[in-house]
Amino acid sequence: MIEGGIKPIIVTSVTLGKELHAGHILLLATADLLRTGLGSQEPITLVNNNTGPRAAGALVSMAEYAELSIEDTARLLTKGLITHEAVVDAYRGRVQSEELVAQTMTLLDGGRYDIFKIIADNMENKLSRAGFRVNIIPESGNLMDNQQVVEEVNPLWSSTGFIFSGEKGVRVLKRAGQLTASGKCLISLASLARKAIIRGEVPLTIFVDSAPDTADAVTSFASLDLGKAMQLQGTTVGFEGSVASGSKGEAKTLTELLDVFEGKLSLTTLKMALRYFVLYRPVNVPFIKTPNLGDSFYDFKDNQSLLNAIESCYGESIQFEANMQALISDLKSKVGEVTFGSDEKLNRSLSFLPLRTKSILETEPEKIVGSMKSVGWILKDPDEIASAVAKQGYVGEEAERRANLYFRGPEGLVIRDNFYQGTLKSIIRVKDQIESLSEEDFRLYETTINFCLERLGFNE
């Protein structure tokens, strides 16, 4: 729990019909950066979407293959009695028949079955090996316990089978008696917030995801008396300028990432590398004039280039930490009787150091989320762009073409903002102009730097 008794609940969601891939892992790394940024010790909640049309399609496909009824198949899957591989095969070859899928969705919306349980258990274990503390919960469980919350959003329309939120436009939560993706997302948010309220906490629920359904759920959440909810857009992975997908080439799975890192680095450092990756690697945005992180992706030539970048980030993160210790030593070497800098402007700024330190240590959670929602840095310098493109694995003419594209637009490369990273940058920027620091002011800087490092997850 952070200052003021606010309890941040960080949640994201994935359909675990197949393994998590690098895009999901980077989403979790973003969520983890937010978690440390908010000073939370709680695990991230990952809602396993096991009730939507894709889950229903996989269940129908599995039932057809096993020559079992849909309910029997759902029961066996809930008990984890069907192998991981068979579930993934069914998910990949899922049935698209609208009528059958609709009927099966109704069955799954009842909340009694957790059909992707075996994959969820497997992923929770592997995420723990990678250093992530993630609590995977089935969406079906939320639906079973809290489905009624959707009706509370708009009591006038309750029990009609059509529920919408009128907050800032119309957002449909239930249509023709069936929950929409936004409705399910809202139920998950409400379910988590309600548990915190029961424990006597004040929840701030943050959904890390770029999907429009998430935005709708977060907006609709405002009509419930369950605290505040926010959305933090994630960023996915792409290759050769397009978002990775089944047909255009998939990003490495979590297992493959672990295999690559096993033996090379200690496993928990994978998380450190990924967090540094989120902090410092640029993302591709389709329109640099109006950069929107919701449409962004980390672009690479291929999977190997992505792996190289992650591996390199681990080394860079170690170096960064060392640089920060050097910064503290450098500032310590300036300790004298009084504080003064090279010019009047800096001196004025230094006079506010105690106040500024206090405000950094007590920054409101909304501001921290807000900073991560925005673009911190746009790559404009041609050399800077060329270097970023090279790190994405592009060479020769292709690298030149991409660098040109990012330099001239409409696409561009940007780096996500982070309040604590920005604070450290501002200290680095002025440190050479500081000529002397009082012992007290040095302590303030030292406290700030260590606090920022902690909030960036370096001390975990």
Place this chain on the structure above:
Amino acid sequence: MWLKRKYMQKEELIQNIWNDKKGKENGRAPYALYVALDSPRPNLEILTDSMFKVLSENTYEAPRWAETFGRAVICVGPGNNLECVLGEVKDDRSKRFVPVQTTEILNLEDMERLTSPIKTGSMAEIVLNSQPMTIEAFLISYVHMVDELIWEFFRKSFRYGQSLKKVMDEGFIVSLGSEDEILNAKMEDPTVSVRLYGSGVNKKVPKVMGGIKFKEQS
């Protein structure tokens, strides 16, 4: 045997009604009447006034809307107000209206309560099909029957504005009846105007939406 003959008669009547397009055109409907609801039990009097207002204000669009069988979209809009808007189907602004899809089935009592404010008109009686249906199916039927009433006068005068004004000035009453009652009335009195639901988009809308009994002929 008797039942079969009765059934055949009914089917034949429906086919005849279907074949009589009354000067309307099949094909792409460029306009739709967006009926934005403020609740699942809207006040039909306010809704009707809003429908009349929008039809009278859009003198070019309204007759074109009607001649393509007056597409009605029962929806909710951003302001959460009860209002009718005549909009182009392809216009992006129409996307602000989200179609309502309920599952709750209205019973006769619900329908009687809904139609109770429309009881004072003198020119015609609209008999709506009373079979159990959703609110959006009920309102689709209602809007189409009001459109049908205006169209019946338009067929004689060829002036949409005048026909609309006549309906607005003289008014109508609304009652409920079974499909058989509506079709029987048509068999007994060929001037009864019956409207069928042809699009089939909403599965809950009855095939025979209703009939109009004229109290006077102009």
